[in-house]
Each structure stands twice: as structure tokens, then as C-alpha cells.
Amino acid sequence: EDKVVQSPLSLVVHEGDTVTLNCSYEVTNFRSLLWYKQEKKAPTFLFMLTSSGIEKKSGRLSSILDKKELSSILNITATQTGDSAIYLCAVFRQGGSEKLVFGKGTKLTVNP
Amino acid sequence: DGGITQSPKYLFRKEGQNVTLSCEQNLNHDAMYWYRQDPGQGLRLIYYSQIVNDFQKGDIAEGYSVSREKKESFPLTVTSAQKNPTAFYLCASSIASGRASSYEQYFGPGTRLTVT
Numbered sequence: 001e002d003k004v005v006q007s008p009l010s011l012v013v014h015e016g017d018t019v020t021l022n023c024s025y026e027v028t029n030f031r032s033l034l035w036y037k038q039e040k041k042a043p044t045f046l047f048m049l050t051s052s053g054i055e056k057k058s059g060r061l062s063s064i065l066d067k068k069e070l071s072s073i074l075n076i077t078a079t080q081t082g083d084s085a086i087y088l089c090a091v092f093r094q095g096g097s098e099k100l101v102f103g104k105g106t107k108l109t110v111n112p
Numbered sequence: 113d114g115g116i117t118q119s120p121k122y123l124f125r126k127e128g129q130n131v132t133l134s135c136e137q138n139l140n141h142d143a144m145y146w147y148r149q150d151p152g153q154g155l156r157l158i159y160y161s162q163i164v165n166d167f168q169k170g171d172i173a174e175g176y177s178v179s180r181e182k183k184e185s186f187p188l189t190v191t192s193a194q195k196n197p198t199a200f201y202l203c204a205s206s207i208a209s210g211r212a213s214s215y216e217q218y219f220g221p222g223t224r225l226t227v228t
Contacts, residue, residue: 004154032215041221042116042202043155043202043219045216045217048216092215098162099160100215102154102156103154104152104153105154
């Protein structure tokens with residue numbers, strides 16, 4: 001059975017801290033791994049990772065995929081209160097039923 | 113403005129009633145999806161459709177039904193057979209599958225359904 005596991009499930013930090021969120025997966029026919037940020041309602045897209053070892057960056061956020069370890073990390077440096085959200089990891093499996101398999105998410109709270 | 117709309121934002125129903133959640137997109141996407149999100153859980157796939165007049169069951173389809181008569185619309189009916197219907201429901205869409213850009217799904221704002 002396809003599985004995506006995120007850790008930690010919940011994290012509380014102070015503004016300015018750096019955080020690392022983890023995502024590991026066991027998915028047949030892996031194609032890509034995606035990160036989403038969900039504040040109150042609709043998840044918004046952050047990154048899509050297909051190749052191992054290539055870092056994707058957007059401002060203070062960065063992410064990298066390790067296909068050997070079947071995992072990815074999402075780093076947020078100099079956190080701000082606006083980074084408080086649930087961060088969702090999803091893996092796209094190809095062939096047969098092509099779909100995204102989601103992890104349970106990491107709830108990040110950044111306190112001032 | 114291109115996007116996905118879901119209505120209503122909040123919906124209250126009595127147990128035993130069927131209810132239909134609306135999802136419309138004007139992104140010209142071929143594929144559409146319905147997810148359910150419960151507290152502390154990730155998104156679980158209910159149904160998806162890759163083309164008009166065709167749809168497939170996801171991981172938790174029991175107690176739900178869908179239709180895809182138009183490309184823009186993918187309504188979800190929560191039937192009285194669904195044992196725990198109270199949840200946050202998200203609709204998403206993506207361009208045609210089989211292309212790398214199809215992996216990214218765009219989400220609507222969601223409908224919070226409460227059944228008492």
C-alpha cells in the first residue's frame with residue numbers, strides 16, 4: 001500500500017528559528033514529490049521535485065529530494081509568524097490510477 | 113480570474129439527507145479531484161475524473177457519488193450511506209494527465225460540511 005509519512009506532525013518555534021520538515025514515502029511508480037502550504041483553506045503549491053539532489057528555492061523556503069532514501073526535506077529559514085500553517089507532502093504515482101498520495105501534514109506554529 | 117470555486121463555504125445538514133457540494137473550474141483543466149480532510153489527517157482521495165463522462169473511485173469512495181457531465185464541473189454528492197460525513201471537502205484540478213505539469217493540482221477554497 002502506498003504510504004507518505006511526514007514528521008514531525010506538529011512543531012512550535014519562535015520567530016527567526018530555522019525549521020526542517022521531513023517527508024518519507026513508499027509509493028510504487030514514483031514520479032514526483034510535491035509540497036503544499038495550507039493556511040486556512042486551500043493548499044497552495046510550493047515545490048515539485050522530480051530529480052534527486054537538486055535543491056529548489058523560493059525565498060526563505062527550500063526543498064530537496066533524496067530518491068535513494070525515499071525522502072524529502074523542506075527547510076524554512078528565519079521563520080515568520082506568517083509561516084504558521086500545515087505543510088503537506090504528496091507523491092505523484094504514475095501508471096494505473098495516477099494520483100497524488102498525501103501525508104498527514106506537519107502543523108507549524110511560529111510564535112512572535 | 114482563473115480558478116476553482118466551491119460552494120457553499122459552510123453547509124449544515126441533518127443525518128439521513130443527501131447533500132451535493134459544488135465544484136467549478138475555469139482553468140480548462142481536464143482532470144478534477146475530490147478530497148476529504150479530517151483534523152490531524154492528510155487529504156484522502158474520494159473520487160477523480162480525468163476526462164468528461166468518466167470518473168474513478170479513490171481511496172474512500174463509499175457513501176459518495178460524483179458526475180462529470182461538463183469539463184468545468186465536478187459535483188460531489190454525500191449520501192446518507194456515508195457514516196461520518198462531517199469533514200472539510202476540497203476539490204482540485206490539474207491539466208491532462210500524462211504530462212509532468214499535470215502533477216500539480218490546484219485547489220478550491222473548500223466546503224466545511226457538518227451533519228447532525
